[in-house]
Amino acid sequence: MRAYQCKMCGAGLDPRSDGVCTCEYCGTKYYLSLDEKLTSGGFDNETHMPVAQITFSIKVEQVFMIKARGVVITGEVAQGEVSVGEGVKIIKSNGQRIESAVVGIEQFRKFLDKAKKGDKIGLMLAGVTKEQISTGDIIIKGELDINAVVDYIKGRYLPTNEKVMAIDFYRKATGLGLKEAKDKVDEIFAAR
Secondary structure (H helix, E strand, C coil): CCCEECCCCCCEECCCCCCEEECCCCCCEEECCCCCCEECCEECCHHHCCCEEEEEEEECCEEEEECCCEEEEEEEEEEEEEECCCEEEEECCCCCEEEEEEEEEEECCEEECEEECCCEEEEEEECCCHHHCCCCCEEEEEEECHHHHHHHHHHHCCCCCCHHHHHHHHHHHHCCCHHHHHHHHHHHHHCC
């Protein structure tokens, strides 16, 4: 087991002797000081975290209102896992955020306590109406600063024209699908 874990994609990191860790999967770089303390999840110093710390994301495919149960969204878990009772944020396409909580998880007519990456599920959400959620919205657990994601791409990938790596980073950071991430990164590269 590796002692360090990438905060973007969760891959293991191997620090070099000069204190640099580069994620093998997404290419995110971390710089360690000699007195770096380890925590169970990776780095304990906020300056080593990149622009997002998402522990769960799902893209909304459909939205339903079920009588006596509430709002249910369907989709495939893109990353991480979520449990019943946890708080989530709905990220709208215009950047607006809506707080909610998971009150139920259903998969093929059976109720689950938690869902993980790759599961096709229905999430029952509390505190929202069907009108507040639309197809294409992203539901996350954790923090996401979309402006920081864009700034990170501009500083890291734009000067080197690594558009494919930028698309992959944007997709993982936001939980968007490949086409949506490509369109957003194309906008960033076009606005040079």
